């Protein structure tokens with residue numbers, strides 16, 4: 481069987497380490513200061529990379545993944561701040577939609593988050609990858625999973641007011657710093673994409689301390705989900721087929 485080449489993008493070293501433990505690595509290629517690890521994961525061909533923190537790093541990395549490594553589908557995995565009362569550290573949020581919350585051209589009557597002159601407001605996850613992520617998370621009973629909007633911006637959200645505003649303004653379940661930027665690059669390149677985030681904090685005043693405590697647990701949860709999910713993505717055809 482011809483499996484699609486999957487790009488796995490994470491933002492931090494801790495997140496890559498657990499993936500590398502199960503990666504049958506063939507080579508590592510350096511581009512733009514990033515190390516792209518090429519190999520097989522759960523028997524499927526993958527390229528795994530740390531993109532670094534924030535939207536510019538994430539966009540740069542994603543375009544290299546697509547243009548140079550010819551990845552046919554992309555998964556962004558990592559941690560996020562939970563938004564709203566129901567979501568707790570350790571839970572998983574799977575994106576059905578992503579928005580860049582710090583894009584603000586409202587002075588020209590555009591809704592907050594709308595990128596001017598783009599054909600969409602939000603970036604939708606690929607339906608088949610979304611279903612694969614949901615099915616994979618249903619195999620794990622130790623934590624809850626939620627499906628909804630994830631918002632992205634170049635800031636670590638650490639105030640109850642900031643978290644409330646993102647939850648209410650965007651109807652978002654989680655906030656992080658890369659997902660919608662990766663989704664944007666995938667959108668313009670017609671590459672299927674999904675973002676899976678494990679909650680490390682509640683984006684409130686204790687967020688930086690919870691982040692330190694819960695990130696190892698959150699990273700482990702996300703990696704179990706990835707193991708379950710990758711084989712379920714086989715049916716997703718390349719966008720250009």
Ligand code: ADE
Nearest residue numbers: 559560561636637656683
């Ligand atoms: N990633 C994990 N927690 C976060 C937060 N509170 N804000 C932004 N990105 C995050």
